Amino acid sequence: MADSNVGFRSERGPILIALMVTTGLVAIESTILATAVPSIVDDLGGFAEFPWLFSVYLLAQAVSVPIYAKLSDTLGRKPIILFGVGVFLVASILCGVAWSMPALIAFRALQGLGAGAVLPMAITIAGDIYTVAERAKTQGYLASVWAASSVVGPTLGGVFSEFLSWRWIFFVNLPLGALAIWLLVANFREKVVPQRHKVDYLGSLLLMVSLSLLILAALEGGQAWAWNSPQSIGAFAIGGILLAAFFAVERRAAEPVLPLGIFRRRLILTTTLISLGVGAILMGLTSYVPTYLEGTIGVSPLVSGLALAALTLGWPISATLSGRLYLNIGFRSTALLGMTIVVAATILLAATASTPSVAIVAVSCFIAGLGMGLVATPTLIAAQSSVQWSERGVVTGTNMFSRSVGSAVGVAIFGALANAIFAGSTSEVPAPALVEAASSRVFTAVAIAAVATVAAAIAMPNGHTEHLTNVEPAPSES
Structure with a gap:
């Protein structure tokens, strides 16, 4: 897999198409239910439980990432992604035939x-099959x-619900x-040298249970239950104790599911912190921009959605072009430039919140998206490029997981700030x-989160791509 062409007609093209299709499946499923909730509730009932359709999907996805990432570094990427797609499809069939709201949630x-x-x-x-120079594209x-999924998902959900059935x-x-x-079976060749491995079962169990409790507490605190309720306090306390037990187990494990030593490397630590910030900023914008526009000047959900979609328009544009930047000025400078743009966009949004305007919000979101593309993609590629194949899965999984954690923490903090304002209101609307x-x-809190993320970018090691490990291609079959 050494051809220099990055396009779809190259030897690696079918693999890239497969990766885009699988990514689209996961991305669309995160948003497609939004417009179908009324139809689902009419059919199955359980209006009070429907928020769990979103929370439980995101929670299960987040807590399983580190475990799959570790397994991929020992068993290879191919069996893990095929297993994941297989489970996803079986679950999709079960969701489509669900007979009750509890069954659909499960x-x-x-x-x-x-x-x-x-x-x-x-x-x-x-990251395995493309070089450092090719990865940005x-x-x-x-x-x-x-x-595309952020726009297509809700649209498809509405179309299926109105003209066919939500089960589609x-x-x-x-x-x-x-x-x-x-496409993956036919085109992706991967040769992993068989080795005897000691699976970290205890560490995996402690990680999943502790993170499930902590993320669940962050997602549902102030929503499903009060922050000072027994459920909230218990989930945080038990989750924290189990997380501490996980760290103790990992220090002694022969092959830990999450090697804590990787965080001693400044590049991995700082890019992980940046990913946390990106998750929080992204959640703050996607969760509150539509509510802001609809609740202040009464625009339709379609208009508010289009204003927010400007963020997802700017992101891939700058992500694709970021390769030219980090090859010339380095990963750290590219990330700093991107975060500076994000800070400017979020400050603009916060400063103009008292004078609602769809145009200003759309411009702010587009600028924020441009900045995000110069931060998220280069920092992920920097982390991937600093390690060999045997650690790349864990490093990538850690980056993705930290973004999920940042989103969950962001939901908790931003929700608490908003609820403090609404607490005195007796009106349902x-x-x-x-x-x-x-x-x-x-929006002010989002801007503060952006400034804090700048600090993490400043702490990144300074240097260009030549200071990183040269890309090690994925093992391929002869």
Whole structure:
């Protein structure tokens, strides 16, 4: 797999198409239910439980990423991504035939477990088969899939719900998943030297349970239950104790599921912190921009969605072009430039919150997306390029997982800030002034998160790509 062409007609083209299809499956499934909720509730009932359809999918996806990442460094990427797509498709069938809301929630959790293997493996495989110079373009392709999915997902959900059935939301995954499996089986060659491994079962169990409790507490705190409720306190306390036990186990494990030693490397630590910040910033914008516009000036969900879509338009554009920058000025300078742009965009959004305008919000989101593309993609590629094949899965998985954690923490913090404003209101529909005040506070917090992420970018090791490990191609079959 050494041809220099990065396009779809190259030897690696079918693999790239497969990675884009699998990425699209996971990305669309995160948003496609949004417009179908009324139809699902009419059919199955359980209005009070429907938020779990989103939470349980994201939770299962997040907590399984580190485990799949470690397994991919020992068993290879191919079996892990095929397993993930397989689980995802089986779960999609079960979701499509679900007979009750609890059953649908359970099957969504299984779907999330499959998705947890797909996205990090897609990004890791791209890191394996493309060089440092080529990765920005390929990551731009994958980012463009996310951008399209943010718009296509809710649209498809509405179309299926109105003209067919909400169950087709899940059945449509089957032909796309089958295509991806066929392309990977037929084109992706990977030779992994057989070795005897000692699986870290205890560490894996402690990691999944502790993170499930902590992320669940962050996602549902202030929403499903109060922050000072027994459920919230218990989830945080037990999750924290089990996480401490996990760190103790990992220090003694022969082959830890998450090698703590990687965080002694400044590049890995700083890029992980940057990914945390990116997750929080992204969640703050995607969660509150539509509410802000709809609640203050009464625009339709379509218009607010299009304003937010400007973010996902700017992201893949700059991600694709970032390769030229980091090859010339280095990863650290590229990330700093990107974060500076994000800071400017979030400050603009916070400063103009008192005078709502669709145009200003759309411009702010587009600028933020341009900055994000210069941060998320180059820092991920820097982390991947600093390690050999045997650690690339763990490093990629850690980066993706930290973004999920950042999103969960962001939801908790931003939600608490907004709820503090709404607490005094007795109306089910908050007045525009309250929405404006809450949004202003959230956007200010997002800007502060962006400034904090700049500090992590400043702490990155300085240097150009020649200071990193040369790309080591994925082992290929003869």
